[in-house]
Amino acid sequence: MADPIDLTGDGGVLKTIVRRAKPDAMxxxxxxxxxxxxxxxxxxxxxxxxxxxxxxxxxFTFELGQGSVxxxxxxAVKTMKVGEAAKITCKPEYAYGSAGSPPDIPPDAxxxxxxxxxxxxxxxxSSLSSVSDERARLExxxxxxxxxxxxxxxxxxxxxxxxxxxxxxxxxxxxxKKTQGKGKxxxx
Numbered sequence: 390m391a392d393p394i395d396l397t398g399d400g401g402v403l404k405t406i407v408r409r410a411k412p413d414a415m416x417x418x419x420x421x422x423x424x425x426x427x428x429x430x431x432x433x434x435x436x437x438x439x440x441x442x443x444x445x446x447x448x449f450t451f452e453l454g455q456g457s458v459x460x461x462x463x464x465a466v467k468t469m470k471v472g473e474a475a476k477i478t479c480k481p482e483y484a485y486g487s488a489g490s491p492p493d494i495p496p497d498a499x500x501x502x503x504x505x506x507x508x509x510x511x512x513x514x515s516s517l518s519s520v521s522d523e524r525a526r527l528e529x530x531x532x533x534x535x536x537x538x539x540x541x542x543x544x545x546x547x548x549x550x551x552x553x554x555x556x557x558x559x560x561x562x563x564x565x566k567k568t569q570g571k572g573k574x575x576x577x
Contacts, residue, residue, distance in 0.1 A: 393478070396468060402461045403478040407503065410470035417467050417509040422453045424466055425508040433478065433499040439491075448507060459484050459500075466506060474505040 393403040417424050425448045430440040442449055451457050453467050461479030469475060481497050490496040 394468075396464050397483065401480045401483045402464050404465050404468065405476040405478075406473065407476055408472075408474040408505075410472035410506075414470040414472050415509055416470045417453050417506075420511055421509040423450060423510050423512050424453060424506060425450050425510075426466065427505045427507060429503045431501040431503070432494065433501050439493055452512060461500075462502070462504075466504065469504070469506040471506050471508055474503065477502045477504055 391406040393405045396402045396404055415421065427442045428440075428449060429438055429443055431438050451462075453463055456463070459479065461477055461483040464483070465475065465477045465479075478499065478501050480499055484498065484500045485491065485494060486496060490498075494500070
């Protein structure tokens with residue numbers, strides 16, 4: 390496991406990467422705020438599991454930055470990439486604190502969550518502009534790929550023409566030598 394990263398600067402939320410995501414994996418963003426996670430919540434003091442999605446293999450979905458989950462999750466999950474698994478340790482002020490703590494969790498408890506980011510996607514009913522922006526971006530990428538393929542094809546054609554020209558020059562030299570050789574032999 391990697392060393393813990395202090396995400397809040399005060400030790401309130403520590404993230405330890407358990408499994409890294411692939412380098413090109415997607416990450417939550419303004420345009421991809423909905424996240425799906427698997428998790429297991431553990432009381433740091435006792436090691437007791439108080440909540441998990443692993444038993445029934447469910448996915449927990451929430452939107453980042455909306456205050457629908459504890460502060461630690463909003464802070465930590467936005468630093469993750471799809472496929473990453475991390476251990477998130479959160480002090481009470483970043484967990485449930487004194488207000489709204491579930492009955493089986495002491496309000497002053499430090500909690501540990503083992504979280505895996507399964508997916509991130511746009512919010513439902515996202516504006517048409519963001520969808521059209523994405524289509525435009527994909528069209529632009531397609532055009533760039535087509536231009537690159539055309540340039541590659543043009544380069545290939547030039548190489549083939551250069552090869553043909555070189556072969557023609559060699560053939561002409563060979564023909565010239567044959568003709569020269571016949572002329573010398575007759576002169577004797």
